[in-house]
Amino acid sequence: MIFGCEGLTLSRAEKKFFKAEQPFGFILFARNVEDPKQLRKLVKALRAAVGRPDAPVLIDQEGGRVQRLRAPHWFEAKPFGFFGGMYESDPDRAIEALRLTTRLIAADLQAAGITVNCTPCLDLRLPETVEAIGDRAFAADPQVVARLGAVVAEEMLTAGIIPVIKHMPGHGRATVDSHHELPHVTAARPDLEQTDFAPFTALSLLPWGMTSHILFDEIDPDHPATLSETVITTIIREGIGFDGLLLTDDLNMKALSGSLAERAGAALAAGVDIVLHCSGVLEEMKDVAAACPPLTEKARARIELGNRVFDQAPATIDVTADRARLDELLAGVTA
Template sequence: MSRPPARAVIFGCAGLRLSPEERKLFAKAQPWGAILFARNIADPQQLWALTSELRDAVGRDLPILIDQEGGRVQRMRSPHWRDWPPALEQCQRAHDPARAMYLRGRLIASELRACGIDVNCAPLADIATDHTHPVLQNRCYGTEPAQVVANALAMARGLIAGGVLPVLKHIPGHGRAQADSHLDLPVISASHAELAQSDFAAFRGLANLPLGMTAHLLFKDIDPTQPATLSPTMIRLIREEIGFQGLLMTDDISMQALDGPVVQRADTALSAGCDLVLHCNGDLHEMTALADICPLLDDASLARSNAALSQRRPAETCDLDALDTEYATLTAWRNTARI
């Protein structure tokens, strides 16, 4: 039996198990992937059952995503999983920041794979400044492009070594945002030249990663009318100036930084050049509408998807306890929550 084709969308789900209606939708729509949140997570056994249900529903090895950055943004928490310090704090205090980020990625990957999750929405290459909005600031990996590239690349390599694909975010750079894009559209007034030397430079150094996520930001000097996610000009910049050739998904299409009906936003994002629409809230009505307008992957998007998924592989063998001890030594921090 041939593998069902994947649609250019990633869906969430509402609860701890798939409802009959969700199962039918996933089977019919064939989303490229699924994304999980705290509302979907109780304990390791339940989480494994849910990831298995999602794959059974579509009849293939569905990529399953999560935001497990560590710090404030981690959907899996103690007592069943490790809790992590904010990334910026860790990078500032670690004896070897890049090695510490590699270990963080490798240890996070071990917990994700044990529950059937194989894509993590990390690393971040946004550059922290004194003015970065608090929703993002301490999630960043540094304040200079070279530092951010080294730490983000290490995190990505740790995830990959643990059998988890990384998603680079938020392209082309969220660090200058002084508004929360969950609630409002941040407007970036810096010149193109200034951005090219700083924010964009960090992403250029990570352009070979397999998956990426756009930012819902308005860059006044480049496209003063459309947020990056919806802007052909900005998507072309991501592809050509930054050089990112991986599979590109939107940030959550239902965030309030974007205007108009969700279906219209999704159609505009795909027309602008995004490969996948990310829809996170689990609203069955919205997902059904998106399934009607998001096409099956083909041509360049299908090639990018195949290239990204070809990098999925089993975790490398390692001594996780030894890595945990090394991480604690590097960061002067020891976690007490273990599976």
């Protein structure tokens, strides 16, 4: 399990709970962020609470609407859709700008001690795509999504940060927001394999992935992907070929039904490796923890494989030079 926390510092109750339950890692949100000094202190406190200096600390720092670290203390990035639009007219310029953008994000994460970034979003950007995804997605073309997603993943890995591909096996056809209700996708599997699933297949060797709370009517009409053994086994593991560490999206999202303990248990039974609970509400975390057994041997092996990113020294990022070059590339661009 991966948990959030309530505020800018850890309470005594949170420290006691984390020490006892030993979550695999933690995830941060805007409510946990004030300035660089405070953020570094909180990251250290989270790891101290579980007694593991290498405990993963995650964040969603995509760009656009989804970035927890904001100005004036941190770099603010354009959304992925901006780079997808730029790619249509000038692919080389778009790729270079995205590389520089990703490096600047990575520099902020390195400074904070954050080791996992829940990015890139590999969902397609279709006419019907719900606004909750919207310009968080690069493009409608799966090949473009895969190409630009690979740029983000490569730069994160080079910087010593694990990327998380999401939302598997694809959120682009959802027309409602899974934060609020369960989306249904009616497309047939062959069509999905050629479109929505394709970017994930192209990047299936990456170390971490996150599921979507989407119900694919033609694949499993009874369970959303996060809770579906059929989707996880036959689509994500076998069809897409992803054998990395698989996380759920946030268990609190209303696309899922049942208690939090039931959601956690069902996701793990379906084949997810780690459940993600983001609210930071202690009583909710207690319910989730009660439903979570120790990591499986397969999950441990997948973690170890992903941790190879830390075997080499992370790239040193020249923030001043990269920001100057990025500003030059983006001058006059309105994509």
